[in-house]
Amino acid sequence: xxxxxxxxxxxxxxxxxxxxxxxxxxxxxxxxxxxxxxxxxxxxxxxxxxxxxxxxxxxxxxxxxxxxxxxxxxxxxxxxxxxxxxxxxxxxxxxxxxxxxxxxxxxxxxxxxxxxxxxxxxxxxxxxxxxxxxxxxxxxxxxxxxxxxxxxxxxxxxxxxxxxxxxxxxxxxxxxxxxxxxxxxxxxxxxxxxxxxxxxxxxxxxxxxxxxxxxxxxxxxxxxxxxxxxxxxxxxxxxxxxxxxxxxxxxxxxxxxxxxxxxxxxxxxxxxxxxxxxxxxxxxxxxxxxxxxxxxxxxxxxxxxxxxxxxxxxxxxxxxxxxxxxxxxxxxxxxxxxxxxxxxxxxxxxxxxxxxxxxxxxxxxxxxxxxxxxxxxxxxxxxxxxxxxxxxxxxxxxxxxxxxxxxxxxxxxxxxxxxxxxxxxxxxxxxxxxx
Amino acid sequence: xxxxxxxxxxxxxxxxxxxxxxxxxxxxxxxxxxxxxxxxxxxxxxxxxxxxxxxxxxxxxxxxxxxxxxxxxxxxxxxxxxxxxxxxxxxxxxxx
Numbered sequence: 001x002x003x004x005x006x007x008x009x010x011x012x013x014x015x016x017x018x019x020x021x022x023x024x025x026x027x028x029x030x031x032x033x034x035x036x037x038x039x040x041x042x043x044x045x046x047x048x049x050x051x052x053x054x055x056x057x058x059x060x061x062x063x064x065x066x067x068x069x070x071x072x073x074x075x076x077x078x079x080x081x082x083x084x085x086x087x088x089x090x091x092x093x094x095x096x097x098x099x100x101x102x103x104x105x106x107x108x109x110x111x112x113x114x115x116x117x118x119x120x121x122x123x124x125x126x127x128x129x130x131x132x133x134x135x136x137x138x139x140x141x142x143x144x145x146x147x148x149x150x151x152x153x154x155x156x157x158x159x160x161x162x163x164x165x166x167x168x169x170x171x172x173x174x175x176x177x178x179x180x181x182x183x184x185x186x187x188x189x190x191x192x193x194x195x196x197x198x199x200x201x202x203x204x205x206x207x208x209x210x211x212x213x214x215x216x217x218x219x220x221x222x223x224x225x226x227x228x229x230x231x232x233x234x235x236x237x238x239x240x241x242x243x244x245x246x247x248x249x250x251x252x253x254x255x256x257x258x259x260x261x262x263x264x265x266x267x268x269x270x271x272x273x274x275x276x277x278x279x280x281x282x283x284x285x286x287x288x289x290x291x292x293x294x295x296x297x298x299x300x301x302x303x304x305x306x307x308x309x310x311x312x313x314x315x316x317x318x319x320x321x322x323x324x325x326x327x328x329x330x331x332x333x334x335x336x337x338x339x340x341x342x343x344x345x346x347x348x349x350x351x352x353x354x355x356x357x358x359x360x361x362x363x364x365x366x367x368x369x370x371x372x373x374x375x376x377x378x379x380x381x382x383x384x385x386x387x388x389x390x391x392x393x394x395x396x397x398x399x400x401x402x403x404x405x406x407x408x409x410x411x412x413x414x415x416x417x418x419x420x421x422x423x424x425x426x427x428x429x430x431x432x433x434x435x
Numbered sequence: 436x437x438x439x440x441x442x443x444x445x446x447x448x449x450x451x452x453x454x455x456x457x458x459x460x461x462x463x464x465x466x467x468x469x470x471x472x473x474x475x476x477x478x479x480x481x482x483x484x485x486x487x488x489x490x491x492x493x494x495x496x497x498x499x500x501x502x503x504x505x506x507x508x509x510x511x512x513x514x515x516x517x518x519x520x521x522x523x524x525x526x527x528x529x530x531x
Contacts, residue, residue, distance in 0.1 A: 001472070001510060002527050008519040009458045010470075015482075015528030032454040045529050046477045053478075054485045069489065076469070076524045077460050087454025094446045100439040115445050124443040147447070151508045158447035165443040242447040368477050376475050376506050 003031045012036075013075035017043035018062035022249045023150075023193075030154050032087045037075030039068055046368070096161075097126075110169075114247055117236060117262060121169040132164040135177030136434055140164070144184045147243035149251040150193035158184065158242035163234075166241055170234035175212045176227055179204060179291055180234045181434035183265070186293040186427045189239040190261060191246040196369075197254030198298045199261040201327065201423050202235065203408050205279035206289030208431050209267040216267035218412025221329075223263075232263030260297060266410055272332035273409035274339040275346045282428040289431035294406070294423035296324055302419045306337050311356070317420050318357035318399070323369035324422030325404035326353060331411030334418045346407040354402035362393035465496040467523035472514075475507040479529050486526065 002014040016024045018040045028036035040063040041056040048056070061071045098106065106123055110116050122128065133140055140161035148155040163184045167177055183202060190200040204214055215225035223229050240246035270277045270286075279290040301317040303310075318326055328349070330338070343349050364370055365388075378385035388397045406425050411417060461467060469490070471483040483501050490499040502518065504511035518525050 001474070001504070001515070002525075003455065004510060005515055005518060005525055005527075006458045007455060008515055010515075010519050010522060011458045011460050011524045013524075013526050015526060017529065030452055032452050033457065035457065037457075041482075041529065045479065045482055048478060048481075050481050050485055053482045054489070056482075057485055057489050069493075072526060073464070076526075077463060079460060080457055084457040087456055089452060089454035091451045092449040094448050095444050098442050098444050100441045102437045103440060104437075106440065106442055110445075123440070124445065126441055126443070129443050154450050154452075156447040156449050161443070162445065162447055165445045168443075169445060237445065241445040244447060244449055371477050372475055372507050376503070380505050 002036060003028070003033050006033060006036070011076050013072045014038050015072070016040055017045060019043045019249075020253070021063050023251070023253060026250055027152050029088060032089065034088050035084045037078075039071040039075060040064075041068060114245065115241055116169070117233070117240075119262075121237075122171050124165040124168040128168045129161065129164050132168050132172070132174050132177055133161065135174030136160060136181060138181070138434060144181060145187045147187060147189045147239060149189065149191065149243045149246060150253075153193065153243070153251060156242060156244040158238070162242060163238050166238035167230075167234040170230045170237050171226075172230040172234045173212075173226075176231050176234070178289075178431050178434040179208060179212070179231050179265075180238065182291045182429040182431045183231070183235040183293060184238050184242065185434065186291075186429050188293045188295050188426045189243050190236045191240040191243065191252070192295070193246065193252045193254070195253045195255055196296075196298050197256050197258040198296045199258045200235070200264065201260070201294040201297045201421055202232070202265040203278055203292045203294075203410075204231075204265065204267045204290070204431070205270065205277050205292070206284075206431065207287065208289035209270075214267040216269040216410050218414060220266040220269070220410040220412070221264065222266070228266050229263050232265035235265060236261055236263060258298060264297075265291075268408050269332055269410050272413065274332075274336050274344070275407070275409060278406065278408055279428055281346065284428065284430070290428050291431055292428040293426050294327055294421070295426045297421055297423040299324070299422040300419055302417065304416050304418070306334065306341065306416075314353070315356050315358075318353055319359050320420075321422040322359065322364045322367035322399050323373065325400045325406075325424060326357065327405070327421045327423045327425070328353070328407045328418060329410055329421065330407065330418040331413060331416055332409055333411075333413050333416040335409045337416060347402075349407055350402050350405045353405050354398065354400055357399040358396045359399060360393065361388065361391035361395050361397045364388065364397050364399060461523055464494070464524060466498070468498045468500055468521055470518045470522040470525040471499050471501045472518070472525055472527040473501055473503045474527060474529065475503060476529065482529050
């Protein structure tokens, strides 16, 4: 927004906390204004008292060491120089091929450039990439989509060939390629740079599951199947490289990181489920093949049953995150036990969750992401948030809409296990379109 | 002499960056409206209120006004238009 205001003719200074120095500086450069005036207070602002925040303002800029307000006032009034008047115009090219070298040196180069996930990769030779491209009828230069590492980063574009390169690196087989292309076509990145360390969870439905030998049974979530594992890894690598990087401090700011970012793609166990498959719920035919991409994933809870006290247990789990809606993944045993209890459709379970995901208003509004992302909508009168905002602090409020909750059936029936992932369904993408 | 091999570059294609100029600066801010843009991140409201108080105590001739966009991380063209038409400068912040 700072750069847009400058374009509107308003002199601006953007204030950040000091840990965002590198990302703020590189973002300004990529917006064509490398001299954008910026000032830095200490991390964190969250949780600080008004007195402590005043101390930040009256103290030193954490990057320059000069008085913070001096940086701000000079940023607004210092006369412009040539660099301020011209900005920076430049193009970055990505070569198709890397200069020929030994395998050892190329492996070192890929590590040094942060093009891997630090696990060993298959080097993407011309022959291997050509073989991967045989997994689709789409021309290599077809643009698959665009991704960005974060809300404020620029979107990069990638072609079928670039996705194939990353699929080779992940160890995927050509027959998996349509699923990998569908994931890339979602435009959702599994290597989002958010401080929350969020990533993606993806579910494959339809005939392609069996055609390529995906696992929807024992150990479906991994690491016990070549297709599941390498498709998920290919999505992760294609995300980080397709979007132009996932580098800590620059394009990745996740405080804790997320082990699920390595690979989390599995198939729904449609044959053993008593319920409608996910892709059919989203408007596709049972004979269609599709992949559903859930985003924002950062927490998991689990349980077994449903046992006698399942409702109490489930209510506690549903209360875990006021912002992220629950995505339930249940073993077929669990699904059938629910069905035996009269829950004959996924929608019935979803409706029960929506009706029982409730917490006191003061807890709801104290959630950092509810406060940051939902509170402004509530203030603007957007429902149902506006009604929740009117609630007294101890009044119990709903946390999620039924339309945001999803249920998936997977697992090998060795246990009545279920998990709840906090994640939003972003998109269900046709795999058939990428065959 | 070890065998040399040729491999593909895995990166996508970056957009062209077009240079933009900064807005003209004012020699001083006395008598001018400076918008303090609360970017809605957790506790940024308290930060901007402290900045408003700092101006009142230290630069009383400056007129600071706190303003908020309608949503986090989304451009609010209406708010920008208001700042551009009524304000002489803006301070935006602040994250974690």
